[in-house]
Amino acid sequence: MIIYGIKRRLITGILLSLMAALGFGLSAVLVKAGMSSVSVKTATVISLISSTVVTMIVAFLLHYEEIFSLSPVAFIWFILAGLITFLGGRFLNFHAISLVGASKASAVVSATPLFAAILAVIFLDENIGVMLGIGTAMIVFGITLVVIQE
Amino acid sequence: MNETAKKITYYGFLFAVCAAFLYALSALVGKKITDDFSSPMVASAFSILFGLVATGSVFFRTVSKEARYLSGRSWVLIGLSGCASALGVSGWYLALNVTQVVVVAPIVAVYPLITILAASLFLRGIEKVTKKTVAGAIIVVIGVLFVGFGT
Numbered sequence: 001m002i003i004y005g006i007k008r009r010l011i012t013g014i015l016l017s018l019m020a021a022l023g024f025g026l027s028a029v030l031v032k033a034g035m036s037s038v039s040v041k042t043a044t045v046i047s048l049i050s051s052t053v054v055t056m057i058v059a060f061l062l063h064y065e066e067i068f069s070l071s072p073v074a075f076i077w078f079i080l081a082g083l084i085t086f087l088g089g090r091f092l093n094f095h096a097i098s099l100v101g102a103s104k105a106s107a108v109v110s111a112t113p114l115f116a117a118i119l120a121v122i123f124l125d126e127n128i129g130v131m132l133g134i135g136t137a138m139i140v141f142g143i144t145l146v147v148i149q150e
Numbered sequence: 151m152n153e154t155a156k157k158i159t160y161y162g163f164l165f166a167v168c169a170a171f172l173y174a175l176s177a178l179v180g181k182k183i184t185d186d187f188s189s190p191m192v193a194s195a196f197s198i199l200f201g202l203v204a205t206g207s208v209f210f211r212t213v214s215k216e217a218r219y220l221s222g223r224s225w226v227l228i229g230l231s232g233c234a235s236a237l238g239v240s241g242w243y244l245a246l247n248v249t250q251v252v253v254v255a256p257i258v259a260v261y262p263l264i265t266i267l268a269a270s271l272f273l274r275g276i277e278k279v280t281k282k283t284v285a286g287a288i289i290v291v292i293g294v295l296f297v298g299f300g301t
Binding site: 025027034037044045053059071073082084103109110111129133134136143144 | 158159161162163165166167168169170171172173174175176177178179180182183186187188189191192193194195196197198199200201202203204205206208209212213216217220221223224225226227228229230231232233234235236237238239240241242244245248249250253254257258259260261262263264265266267268269270272273276277278279282283285286287288289290291292293294295296297298299300
């Protein structure tokens, strides 16, 4: 019975992870297809409207009580995260997609964990291990391959 | 490749690198939020809401001009793009709720390959997917897995 429960959680986790990968993967292609007659600024705002609706529904369904007990300081951090991730990150990501295409931009943007690891080493005093070194070298080589096409 | 095309490509990749850096920075901010204030799903929902308010305010003029003349097809495709990335975020956090990060991270990391597959299927007339892009993306994905397990 316990093993059956663990298996079920694992399969659910895998399916949800696949949904996440599919969502992230298709997002760039859909925006590239829709951006032919519109500026990056407008595309960013429209995509954020639908993103807000979906995430708000999920958040309210699963964390209704938590939302009403949030501290005011939390909202300052949410604003900071919103500015960095969406006014900065998504806008530049869409700009990149419009200039070099969804496939090349996605390959470069997917190097985010490398930057996160570098920032963690600088600000959180995390150590640089062999795996991080190998991963960094591979990401740099992979991106170079994507960038240098001609 | 002429000079203008080279410049466009250069700026495109520069923007992509800057986006990756900002997403990484937001992960640090996200860590602080989830450690001290709220669950990841609530943090995402409110960050996106405030991101919308900020982006909408900064680009209000352009958006109000263009939105009126935007085709239904563009509205639907860009709207679906926003839904897709929101499903990505939701799926990521919900998956972490039911299983370990060692299962979730490698599966989610393959998303650039899904983008390439979808681009080669649906963006045939708009962009060309080369062998070098596919090879580069596969190497980046493997590198991301190394970084993920290394940290």
